[in-house]
Amino acid sequence: MNGIGVFVCHCGSNIAATVDVKKVVEMAKLEPGVVHAEEYQYMCSEAGQERIAKAIREKNLSGVVVCSCSPRMHETTFRKCAEKAGLNPYMVEIANLREQCSWVHKDINEGTEKAVILTRAAIAKVSLNTSLVAGESGVTKRALVIGGGIAGIQTALDIADAGYEVDIVEKTPSIGGKMAQLDKTFPTLDCSACILTPKMVDAAAHEKINIYSYSEVEKVSGFVGDFTVDIRKKARYVDMNKCTGCGACMEKCPSKKALSEFNSGLSNRPAIYTPFAQAIPNVPVIDPSQCLKLKNDKCGLCARVCQAGAIDYKQEDEIVTRKYGAIVVATGFEVIKLDNYDEYAYSQSKDVITSLELERIMNAAGPTKGHLERLSDGKAPKNIVFIQCVGSRCADNKGKSYCSKICCMYTAKHAILIRDKYPDVNVTVFYIDVRTPGKNFDEFYRRAVEEYGVNYVKGQVGKVTPEPNGKLTVHGVDLLDNKQLKVEADMVVLAAAIEPSPEVRSIATMLTASIDTNNFITEAHPKLRPVESPTAGVFLSGVCQGPKDIPETVSQAGAAAVKVIGLLAKDKLLTNPCTAKADELLCNGCSACANVCPYGAISYEDKLINDHGIKKTHRVAVVNSALCQGCGACTVACPSGVMDLQGFSNRQIIAEVDAICR
Amino acid sequence: MSINQEFKPKIVAFCCNWCSYAGADLAGGSRLSYPADVKIIRVPCSCRVNPMFILRAFERGADGVIICGCHPGDCHYSTGNYYARRRMTLLFSMLDYLGIERERTRVEWVSAAEGVKFSTTMNEFVSAVRELGPNRRLGDLRCKD
Ligand SMILES: Cc1cc2nc3c(=O)[nH]c(=O)nc-3n(C[C@H](O)[C@H](O)[C@H](O)COP(=O)(O)OP(=O)(O)OC[C@H]3O[C@@H](n4cnc5c(N)ncnc54)[C@H](O)[C@@H]3O)c2cc1C
Numbered sequence: 168m169n170g171i172g173v174f175v176c177h178c179g180s181n182i183a184a185t186v187d188v189k190k191v192v193e194m195a196k197l198e199p200g201v202v203h204a205e206e207y208q209y210m211c212s213e214a215g216q217e218r219i220a221k222a223i224r225e226k227n228l229s230g231v232v233v234c235s236c237s238p239r240m241h242e243t244t245f246r247k248c249a250e251k252a253g254l255n256p257y258m259v260e261i262a263n264l265r266e267q268c269s270w271v272h273k274d275i276n277e278g279t280e281k282a283v284i285l286t287r288a289a290i291a292k293v294s295l296n297t298s299l300v301a302g303e304s305g306v307t308k309r310a311l312v313i314g315g316g317i318a319g320i321q322t323a324l325d326i327a328d329a330g331y332e333v334d335i336v337e338k339t340p341s342i343g344g345k346m347a348q349l350d351k352t353f354p355t356l357d358c359s360a361c362i363l364t365p366k367m368v369d370a371a372a373h374e375k376i377n378i379y380s381y382s383e384v385e386k387v388s389g390f391v392g393d394f395t396v397d398i399r400k401k402a403r404y405v406d407m408n409k410c411t412g413c414g415a416c417m418e419k420c421p422s423k424k425a426l427s428e429f430n431s432g433l434s435n436r437p438a439i440y441t442p443f444a445q446a447i448p449n450v451p452v453i454d455p456s457q458c459l460k461l462k463n464d465k466c467g468l469c470a471r472v473c474q475a476g477a478i479d480y481k482q483e484d485e486i487v488t489r490k491y492g493a494i495v496v497a498t499g500f501e502v503i504k505l506d507n508y509d510e511y512a513y514s515q516s517k518d519v520i521t522s523l524e525l526e527r528i529m530n531a532a533g534p535t536k537g538h539l540e541r542l543s544d545g546k547a548p549k550n551i552v553f554i555q556c557v558g559s560r561c562a563d564n565k566g567k568s569y570c571s572k573i574c575c576m577y578t579a580k581h582a583i584l585i586r587d588k589y590p591d592v593n594v595t596v597f598y599i600d601v602r603t604p605g606k607n608f609d610e611f612y613r614r615a616v617e618e619y620g621v622n623y624v625k626g627q628v629g630k631v632t633p634e635p636n637g638k639l640t641v642h643g644v645d646l647l648d649n650k651q652l653k654v655e656a657d658m659v660v661l662a663a664a665i666e667p668s669p670e671v672r673s674i675a676t677m678l679t680a681s682i683d684t685n686n687f688i689t690e691a692h693p694k695l696r697p698v699e700s701p702t703a704g705v706f707l708s709g710v711c712q713g714p715k716d717i718p719e720t721v722s723q724a725g726a727a728a729v730k731v732i733g734l735l736a737k738d739k740l741l742t743n744p745c746t747a748k749a750d751e752l753l754c755n756g757c758s759a760c761a762n763v764c765p766y767g768a769i770s771y772e773d774k775l776i777n778d779h780g781i782k783k784t785h786r787v788a789v790v791n792s793a794l795c796q797g798c799g800a801c802t803v804a805c806p807s808g809v810m811d812l813q814g815f816s817n818r819q820i821i822a823e824v825d826a827i828c829r
Numbered sequence: 830m831s832i833n834q835e836f837k838p839k840i841v842a843f844c845c846n847w848c849s850y851a852g853a854d855l856a857g858g859s860r861l862s863y864p865a866d867v868k869i870i871r872v873p874c875s876c877r878v879n880p881m882f883i884l885r886a887f888e889r890g891a892d893g894v895i896i897c898g899c900h901p902g903d904c905h906y907s908t909g910n911y912y913a914r915r916r917m918t919l920l921f922s923m924l925d926y927l928g929i930e931r932e933r934t935r936v937e938w939v940s941a942a943e944g945v946k947f948s949t950t951m952n953e954f955v956s957a958v959r960e961l962g963p964n965r966r967l968g969d970l971r972c973k974d
């Protein structure tokens with residue numbers, strides 16, 4: 168050790184307000200090995216980095232401690248800075264004085280005292296650091312997109328346009344997602360299918376895009392640049408290569424009782440079906456729970472009518488294994504189940520529906536062919552009540568704590584569309600607040616009120632009661648007039664909250680990506696890295712990350728694609744050099760370490776060991792540094808304590824413990 | 830009572846890089862305070878925490894040691910936190926036998942999104958240790974001045 172340099176950052180007033188920076192410098196100078204200590208306003212700035220580089224060069228520093236924000240923020244910055252100045256980048260340690268000190272402690276004495284101790288621990292650690300050299304690993308130039316909604320489609324198109332191969336894995340028989348189910352879209356009221364279908368077609372026709380529809384990701388292994396993924400292609404019972412998409416089978420199928428998922432359960436579909444007319448791929452699937460042939464070996468009609476001979480009742484699930492350099496999660500959302508909201512009579516009355524169901528009712532290809540009618544008796548409604556925030560913004564555990572973000576706008580959209588087409592229908596909207604912070608959004612909402620005469624009532628609804636005459640009574644409050652209200656309605660529409668797709672949990676587990684308490688996938692940084700997950704090589708697109716409308720989804724999808732392209736454009740990635748290493752002299756080859764390694768990185772070799780002049784051959788553990796991810800499980804498992812982790816060695820951690828407890 | 834109020838325990842918190850250390854950062858970003866007695870040591874995974882580190886901490890005068898990792902099933906390295914849980918269960922019962930109260934040791938799962946949980950956990954843990962007073966058990970007399 169030539170000597171350690173300590174660089175304390177004020178971070179403007181972020182650190183300096185509750186930590187006496189001068190005192191930290193003064194105390195650092197007293198620590199063994201420290202030959203240089205200074206403070207500066209912003210260490211991460213160019214001028215700040217230049218100070219570090221200058222000290223490294225002039226004082227020939229062998230170790231650097233930067234007392235600043237979290238290492239998760241700027242560790243790489245300072246490592247690069249050290250490297251440029253000629254110091255091994257792994258000779259840098261960060262003392263986290265901002266996130267874990269100044270921001271959480273208000274008292275300057277307490278804050279300073281803790282900052283001094285954290286700095287001391289980092290100095291103790293760095294004095295035991297060793298130079299490490301990052302290895303290299305290759306990049307498979309292909310991306311996987313999980314989920315084929317508008318988010319997944321857009322991400323795939325953008326990646327493919329840059330020249331890289333992309334696979335889309337979509338669990339349902341067709342790509343398109345929720346957007347395919349929508350009628351018109353705010354704030355411009357263009358038809359959803361008209362803007363979505365061309366994108367679906369583009370994706371299907373793109374030579375670089377490969378769509379695995381009716382498929383699910385089953386297993387993921389590997390790491391950034393080199394993931395191996397098992398995809399389960401569910402049995403379709405229809406040969407994709409032979410089917411011409413004529414639709415004869417669907418017409419003839421006698422089993423027509425299944426509820427159409429696409430029409431939100433408001434109509435029926437045959438056992439052999441494509442979810443909607445513009446489905447991509449336009450190849451039906453047979454639902455084995457409904458097919459008479461598959462259930463009890465009767466019927467077989469579709470095989471007989473299919474001119475192409477595409478029906479194959481013997482088809483089985485198939486597992487394909489593919490390699491990817493990057494993975495994008497785009498699993499989207501579902502509308503919540505309304506079991507907890509029985510006060511709105513959703514389960515009791517057919518005329519209480521969700522907004523998504525209304526989308527289908529308004530759609531020309533929907534269950535009522537686009538006519539606004541009551542599902543109970545087919546009559547045209549005269550009075551419609553919308554209830555917003557059903558299951559969103561709940562303080563209790565009944566619903567979601569978050570705002571679903573899209574409901575205010577789609578409710579205004581529904582109100583406008585109804586008043587435009589049926590001017591004699593009265594529309595009332597109960598709301599908590601109307602939230603319209605988007606381009607042309609507030610204008611859109613004001614049109615609903617001013618131009619279309621929609622009756623917005625600020626207040627919540629306590630109860631909806633179905634009456635014997637078939638009508639519904641909505642019991643609400645008008646907070647602005649401070650009075651109880653009873654509104655008679657023919658139809659009630661609930662703006663139900665949205666939540667992440669239920670499988671996202673298992674997807675996140677497979678990818679070791681984290682999810683938040685609401686099951687949305689966590690981004691690497693809430694502000695600065697919104698489309699990356701904390702797991703390298705895993706990216707986020709669309710509503711799986713948080714509620715979004717289509718414009719936001721599409722921009723995020725493009726952003727995720729750019730990150731993927733940036734990764735795939737590299738030929739080599741630097742690997743983490745903080746890997747495990749066995750002391751060959753002491754290792755007795757017992758296998759305890761290999762048993763706990765999740766990556767199979769440890770093997771055993773017979774090696775000729777020179778033990779102080781005595782040469783003998785014995786079995787020792789050898790870590791494959793390309794496979795080792797540096798978790799450290801093996802280091803604790805080793806009964807002889809000979810397995811150690813570089814960068815987080817036993818001696819380094821003990822030095823930190825000692826420095827903290829001193 | 831008044832003694833306990835003034836008593837500033839030494840608390841060592843081992844936090845895994847991917848979940849809990851990030852959770853602590855989020856607590857910071859959200860300005861959710863907890864006692865300054867807590868000092869965090871960053872480890873790649875909770876499974877990197879060697880029981881030896883905890884013994885060392887108590888030997889050097891720590892009053893409480895807490896290990897934080899990703900929630901079961903969410904470990905960045907798939908299974909690390911299961912090893913940590915198993916090892917710590919054993920170690921803590923041994924420490925209990927040696928007279929180091931159960932309240933001085935703890936394993937907690939804190940995700941990267943749980944800034945609030947990080948701060949409440951630390952508040953609770955520190956007040957539990959304060960309640961117990963200084964740890965005089967394992968302290969190595971040779972380390973005392
Ligand atoms: C009633 C209603 C009206 C709306 N109106 C508008 C509007 O007018 N304008 C607007 O801008 N936005 C509107 N939105 C919002 C819009 O629907 C979303 O912004 C958009 O659909 C988000 O796209 P996505 O791809 O992220 O998610 P999704 O559309 O949910 O797509 C996700 C896809 O991933 C698939 N998937 C899920 N899990 C898996 C898995 N494990 N494996 C493989 N595939 C999986 C799903 O099957 C689906 O195809 C509305 C939403 C609702 C509910």
Ligand code: SF4
Binds near residue numbers: 405413414472473477
């Ligand atoms: S009848 Fe045959 S070719 Fe026509 S859609 Fe059905 S499976 Fe495809």
Ligand code: SF4
Binds near residue numbers: 768790794798799812
């Ligand atoms: S540190 Fe983890 S990944 Fe590396 S060899 Fe040890 S157990 Fe395997």
